[in-house]
Amino acid sequence: MDTRDEMELPEPKIRAQYPQALALLTGFDHAPRLAAAAAPAALPERSPGVPRASRFRSTTPGLAGLPAQRPGAVRLIERIERTGGDDLPSAAAATVLRVLRRALAIALAMGDETAARSGAAELKRANLENRLPAERRSAFADLLAAESLAVLSVLANATAFLLAEHAAAEAPDIGGVDEILTDAPHVALQGALWELDAKLAAHAADDATLVAVTLAWAEALAAAVAARAEAAPATAAFTGARWRVAADDLPIAGFAPATRARGKPVQMAFKRPEEVVGNAIAKHQAMRLARMLVAYDFDRRMNPFVELGGFIFTFLGDGRPGTGKTTLIQMMAGLVNDYCSVAGYPFRYQNLGIDNVDSYQGKSGQNARAFVDAVIDPAVIGFGTIDDIDQVAGRRGDRQSSSGQQEITAVLMDAFAGAGTVVRGNATFGMFSNHAESIDEALRQRAGARFLIDGPRTQADYIDIFALLLGKHHAIPVGDHDLMRAQQIKAAVRQGYAGHDRPTDAALAAIWDEVSARLGPMDTLADIGAYLHAIAQAEPRFTGRAVKNITDAIKTRAMDFDMPDEWFETPEPFLHQPYARKLDMIAALRQPITPAMVVQEINRYADSEWRYAETADERAIDEAVRGMERMAEAQRRFGGGA
Structure with a gap:
């Protein structure tokens, strides 16, 4: 039931971003700039003889093998797989990882679409070749910030959308999301994933809390990005069109939240x-x-x-x-x-x-x-x-x-x-x-x-x-x-x-x-x-x-x-x-x-x-009368009445 005003985000473009998405989940270094860094939490130890390496290997040089204990190192795959302390990843952990990889790939593909529509893609090439005019640098920074906000919004909404059917009744209180960076899309994604890693370390203890914390982070991130975007310039390339990811039936309409179209069975004793x-x-x-x-x-x-x-x-x-x-x-x-x-x-x-x-x-x-x-x-x-x-x-x-x-x-x-x-x-x-x-x-x-x-x-x-x-x-x-x-x-x-x-x-x-x-x-x-x-x-x-x-x-x-x-x-x-x-x-x-x-x-x-x-x-009259009666009785008792 697609509408006529939506464009399809091509599936090949999304899947082409899978390697980069997996690299982000495997590991990167990030020093927080806006959020307060908590004390590093050690990952649970595996049983003797079980290798520590993830089953997923990054194809990006220098990212596979980052030590988890190094300050600023983010290894989400290991963090998620070892939630609960088991030696093998659970079904919930696998689901969260697949959702995050998919959401990251959609966000990266949407970032490319936005950059192409806004002209940021051409300015990126000019900047890499040292031919970006000085008078365009301010506009280039605004376009990068807008693309960063678009990527973060799609990451948050896609994660919440794809995980919605696994949501539990209770939502944990994980606080707000502060590490929203707009220098460039990849920096913005690293900041968001660093904060997710910190939230999981502090609040996720089992499969149920793993899904709940991830959903709460996605919702908080979406709300924070939408609030930031209200005063951001150069966002028209993202907000001026609507897309849909056909394979997931995911709508992308600017910074508006994406809600799952499928209705859950209603748990109610119906009456005729x-x-x-x-x-x-x-x-x-x-x-x-x-x-x-x-x-x-x-x-x-x-x-x-x-x-x-x-x-x-x-x-x-x-x-x-x-x-x-x-x-x-x-x-x-x-x-x-x-x-x-x-x-x-x-x-x-x-x-x-x-x-x-x-x-x-x-x-x-x-x-x-x-x-x-x-x-x-x-x-x-x-x-x-x-x-x-x-x-x-x-x-x-x-x-x-x-x-x-x-x-x-x-x-x-x-x-x-x-x-x-x-x-x-x-x-x-x-x-x-x-x-x-x-x-x-x-x-x-x-x-x-x-x-x-x-x-x-x-x-x-x-x-x-x-x-x-x-x-x-x-x-x-x-x-x-x-x-x-x-x-x-x-x-x-x-x-x-x-x-x-x-x-x-x-x-x-x-x-x-x-x-x-x-x-x-x-x-x-x-x-x-x-x-x-x-x-x-x-x-x-x-x-x-x-x-x-x-x-x-x-x-x-x-x-x-x-x-x-x-x-x-x-x-x-x-x-x-x-x-x-x-x-x-x-x-x-x-x-x-x-x-x-x-x-x-x-x-x-x-x-x-x-x-x-x-x-x-x-x-109101009854309450006032009761108050007067109580006051009268209190005065009578205070005066020594029986």
Whole structure:
């Protein structure tokens, strides 16, 4: 599924760099200039009779046989092979070495491509022949620095990309990467590999930590190089084009991180829609969104629902504990997984949880950015969730929020509605919370849709959920009840939407009554605008972003139609159709936008904002009252009261 704007990095050019890559892994001398040199760590001794020489021999004179104990000597092959102290290299060690050789070869080949495009290759020849003009030396240094950064970026991203499938759950804290040299590409590579050797010596004790430390080093190197490149000149030759390594399906797009396109099997107990009791509107919208996601076209890297309107990029599911938020996640992930299996699409599900909040400064933000980048990867169908977001992301200005929580808030705000946010339609993010009023207001308003998850409400709902959870291994009769009839989605959704013809909150209902009495039925844009203005006057937090979210919800309602089931049973009728054909098929089903639909979506959104505000105020008042009561009791005891 290559895109039209990518050039292929030829495989012969990559393989031609294998000898030089192997020479770098075998051994070289390097004296650190920017990073602090640690005390040299001795390599583990082998058993008697086992030769110390590596099975790999360098073809570069003077590099095979460097003593490991000499200060500044880097022998990565020996370092990696002997991790854990065994006499023979493990499978993990062999994997890491092959990945590093491949990543180095790709980086060197990419350096040659960059040098040829920027003109650095010709200046290198002129410099070797002592014919480089003095006035070109500054430009030559800038081009060498840009090529060095490009080589380092490709080395880091290729290593992380190729090792991703071997990653463990835990990531070690190895600190930052400091030895970033830009004198020349080979000097830059030596500095990076010297630092990898130092990280492995300090943190790698077995196969698991060997892979983890290498991955952590690659990610830290990629982030550091990207930060350095923001102010570096002459990088256009690298950032102005896109490449792909076909054999590895590795994309190279400037200094952007390369994420693996293949999705891992989702480890989750999926739920079927009939297993979700109550929550009619939330279930209905989640089912619609699951089908919207797989309408994504991998060749165009765009979704027809984004072009036509109505795609939900972010949504907020809030409700009391035990009302079914986790079940809704399991249902939607299961539907997307099934549709992707039919179409042969890679599916990636990730959750950003409280364990991603780290005490190390900057690490929480890195975790959040890695989560976002993995989900929005245009080569996969992505579904990302942030469960208990009120605990994961902190409110700005809240002294009880840690710096890690504040970092996550900043990353999510930029990712969901930042200046560089691009919605392709291949990914969606769901934020879930038992206390939506505790979420940062600006972050909460970045949720384009609101799913009220209130669980079972009626007597029929409680009968249905009890029967469902009890199972069939009993002889208790159902009684006077038509089992699961109340869960028929169409009837429940119609009833749910009709419940928003009038606001449910008392304060908002008063505004509705006043505007309705003054204007009558709201059937024109002027009437609707007057209602929105009245709401905004009563609630300052009801801003232009709220109006945007309402209009997005209205467009989603216009796309609230039944796509035929046969479109998703086999890929040929719809999923594998060309983009233009998908666009026509979907546009033919689109429903007209009516004033009643608009009013319902305004009331749904405004009701949720009023609910959050009132709940937050009540919590603040309760906390203040408890504080006053404690202070009064303390004063009474201090005064000698019984």
